[in-house]
């Protein structure tokens with residue numbers, strides 16, 4: 001069910017994505033997870049089918065679809081047992097380029113991103129010593145002639161090994177010299193093939209989920225001055241302008257996960273017999289599944305409200321943040337219920353519950369942690385005093 005959207009068009013997207021995902025079985029995802037590998041074949045199939053270019057305008061070779069349609073694509077991948085975290089960067093990292101890039105930059109990169117010839121899977125914002133406090137980032141880009149020279153460090157930067165380009169946020173004016181702390185940061189489009197080994201080093205971080213994520217070190221990395229996107233000093237604002245769409249897409253991924261967990265738990269509860277009857281006949285087993293279902297469906301309504309606001313060209317900040325909050329919470333609760341319903345078998349890798357359990361847990365922390373959404377709602381929607 002969706003508010004104000006063309007249901008038939010959304011259903012046909014669902015069917016198309018499901019058809020593609022059917023070629024990538026649970027065993028495929030399990031194997032990728034166990035090998036700590038990247039699902040290259042899956043990502044390539046999604047790219048070739050055009051799904052990752054959903055939001056690139058038609059004039060640049062994409063499908064020019066809205067947020068509602070794009071959100072269904074990521075939802076379905078997760079609902080089919082896959083992990084949209086391996087593809088979502090290609091869908092949304094181009095927002096800053098699309099909204100703030102020059103005509104020349106858009107013409108140069110967007111058609112190649114749409115065709116998959118170039119991958120823009122990575123965005124470098126987070127730093128080890130500043131975390132969520134983004135305006136304190138220390139990575140500096142200093143203009144020297146026709147180049148910027150970059151020094152600093154980033155952490156948790158995903159999919160570098162599977163990307164050609166990276167959006168990078170760096171300070172171009174030191175924090176001490178700006179009037180407002182949100183000023184003096186800039187966005188660059190970095191050619192990773194040129195950068196790695198020539199001032200940029202990549203250190204993978206072993207972690208709980210299977211998409212590759214890294215520490216990045218910049219030691220006098222030189223990039224051409226025309227790598228700057230938009231105006232110097234406006235980078236923080238540019239990053240923020242893409243966040244409402246990103247948060248809504250992540251909410252849709254969580255909803256896909258939530259539905260996968262609820263289907264899986266319900267099926268197991270119908271089939272598994274203990275004490276001579278299906279475990280799902282016990283209200284102690286069925287009620288938590290029903291509760292998780294209600295919460296996923298409620299979160300879905302907020303996701304559609306966010307899509308409707310965004311696609312109508314309005315500021316979807318409130319709805320996008322609330323959708324992300326509700327959906328991440330609902331998918332995590334559904335994961336917990338699914339694992340509990342499976343008893344000991346929930347821990348067996350071959351049931352895929354523990355893998356999806358780990359994957360969905362990430363959404364409480366990244367790309368934005370739950371507390372930061374609560375602080376947005378407190379300050380911007382409820383007028384409570386700013387806490388930081």
Ligand SMILES: Cc1cc2nc3c(=O)[nH]c(=O)nc-3n(C[C@H](O)[C@H](O)[C@H](O)COP(=O)(O)OP(=O)(O)OC[C@H]3O[C@@H](n4cnc5c(N)ncnc54)[C@H](O)[C@@H]3O)c2cc1C
Nearest residue numbers: 123124125126131132156157158213365366367369371388
């Ligand atoms: C697998 C993975 C992939 C990632 N991929 C990327 C990527 O591609 N690009 C990128 O730039 N980043 C990426 N990140 C980073 C991610 O966005 C951050 O981890 C996240 O924003 C939280 O920042 P932090 O880890 O520095 O936590 P911190 O900022 O250190 O916060 C730690 C905890 O304290 C809480 N906290 C902090 N300040 C407050 C406050 N004022 N009030 C209440 N609570 C507070 C937070 O909510 C959090 O729970 C990734 C992270 C992970 C784990």
